[in-house]
Amino acid sequence: MAVGTRVLETVGRARPGRLARAREWWEQEHVFGYSLIVPALALIAGLVAYPFAMAIYFSLSDYWVGSPGSFVGLQNFRDILGNEIFRQTVSNSFVFTIIAVILKAVLGIWLAMLLFRPLRFKRLIRGAVLLPWVIPTALSVLAWRWMFDSLYSVVNWTGIRLGLMNPPGPNWLGMADYAMSAVIAVNVWRGLPFFAIIVLAGLVSIPREYYEAAEVDGASSWGRFRHVTLPLLKPVLAVVILFSTIFTFSDFNIVQVLTAGGPVNTTHLFATFAYQMGLTGGNLGQGAAVSLFLFPLLAAIVFIQLRYIRKE
């Protein structure tokens, strides 16, 4: 508690200067504490809260790129729900996310186990594994686009030479199922290192004694994985699956560069369709409504998974 100025006057001591008083005020716990978090709050308010509030406002208005528009309530949401392309987009997003996240989880754990083993050039290999995640997505997806190209597909060329495909090979980006497989494959290729490296960190933190005890008890390698590795990895896996689900649901670059949502909208995701409606199409209101559909979905996923992690 600061000593009052009147008390100081009474005891005959000089009143503290303006600077000293300001300093005294500043050093109070509730002032100083809040001051420290203000920059972070300002950043979140400016870069997250404001755009989010704007998106909500756009989604409730008939806002076009060149004109401010007016409030239309939930009309945009009703309109997009009545649009077959949007319903297709919702279905695509679930198929894409569920398959890609499962593949990334299974392959990620497998890759992490391989990297966990004593290897020569361990650091080099671990560094190389991260490459797909480090290379700018637009560039790497362009390379994939060439690999799936209808005329010069190296995938088909290899498959045909190995006798695995009949010429001319699958039309990767021209048929719905192949195109979805292609975008999932590229998403898994890109997201796998993220999974593997985080799971690897989890593996490293498991004490060796547990494995030794399991071995003494006669556990097979599968038994050790099932009863030691997997239970101890659960919290790490929950976090990484949470992040991966969010990243995968909101993926944009891969689909935009590889298929632009085609063929016949069968690979459109929320982000690509929102971009198409809102920015290239100019209907910002409906574009915002499309992208906001993602929000309650992701919020529910985050809520469920965070609850699970807390329980663990």
Place this chain on the structure above:
Amino acid sequence: MSAVIARRSFLKGSAIAVAGASLALERAPAWAQKRELTMLSFNHFVPASDDELRRQADVFSKQAGVTVRVDTIAGPQMFAKRAAEVSSQSGHDVIVTGAADPFLYEQQLVDMGDLVDHLGGRYGGWYPFAKETCHTASGWRAVPWFWVAFVGSYNEVQFKKAGVQAPKTWDDLLKAGKVLKKQGNPVGIPISQCTDANITFWSVLWCAGGKVLEPDGKTPAINSDKAAGVVEWYKELYKDAMEPEVLSWDNASNNRFLLSGKGSWIHNPISPYVAAVEKKMPIADEINHHNSPGGPGGIHSATGVNSLGIWKFSKNIPLAKDFIKFLFEKENYNAFIKGGSAFNQPPLRGFAEHPIWASHPKYAMLPKEAEYVHEQGWPAKPNAAVQLIVVNFVLPNMVAKAIAGMPTKRALAWGEDQIRLALQGKLETKGK
């Protein structure tokens, strides 16, 4: 009060001092030097065209005593950039617009009627598509700058070997394509989510006498016998004259298809030939061009017209108009056509005599294309609904559905539904 007087005296004294110093140095002080005029365009397919534009900007800078900065970004980024500049009411002075932009941004762009009249009067008048694409109900919101013709690009050697002629109509193409595919040289029109797929569909539909919207711009017209005939034509062409790969094509795929020596015909700008010449590919000698085919409804060809607009928030509107006028000076515009390797086609009749076309037999047919050209949406104006129909690839997707087995009538009904949805979310402007 005395403080105010003191401040005024100080400002007065300072101004005199700065003016005196400026006179002494014979130029303005740094902060008062040249105004800056800015322009935003997309990266041209022919980089030399952007170089020429910047050179002209430098010349104008010197003449007008200002600084002109030309920024170029990737074409697909232009949508977001325009929206961001309007939203923040700040950015470039001059902006390249295209397709429905003069209509979408009608309330944000300066009226260009005076400049359009001046340029039209000076250079032989505008082609009809200029008004179709830039003249909204509230006037000219942009000055048509250049457009790129979609013509027939074909391999003469393969055509000769198959004993077929360059097609004059889309039906001729179907007949020739059947022979060419049997020879191992299919033709190619994208039926996918890319710009070229849209452009060609509009062209074929118009030539068959069909339309997507009535001239009022708010009544769907796709569900017609003529459009059904076009879908049937596409199905036959796909089955007998093309390869399934057209379902996955992007804008560059048809170029690769022709240059690979496999493909015999594409509907495209002259870019494959220009690339073949630049890279000294032997196939350049085999490629030639012909005018976009016609049909019972006449000859019509879709294109994207690039135009120049000035934002209302610009603080340099008269200067920006002077700069645009400067770009259209005969010497400058001719250099621009040359810099663009014949890509940059003029919307003004007076520039059709450029030697680049007359002197090159493979380009000789290009100026004539201007008579057939319309912006996507015609006979309606390229309004907000047209923009949604185009960017959602409703028309090529409708064809792709029919090819995948959906009955033609149902595919047309699907297309009509999508067009109704586009009209439902239509921007309300004066130019509807």
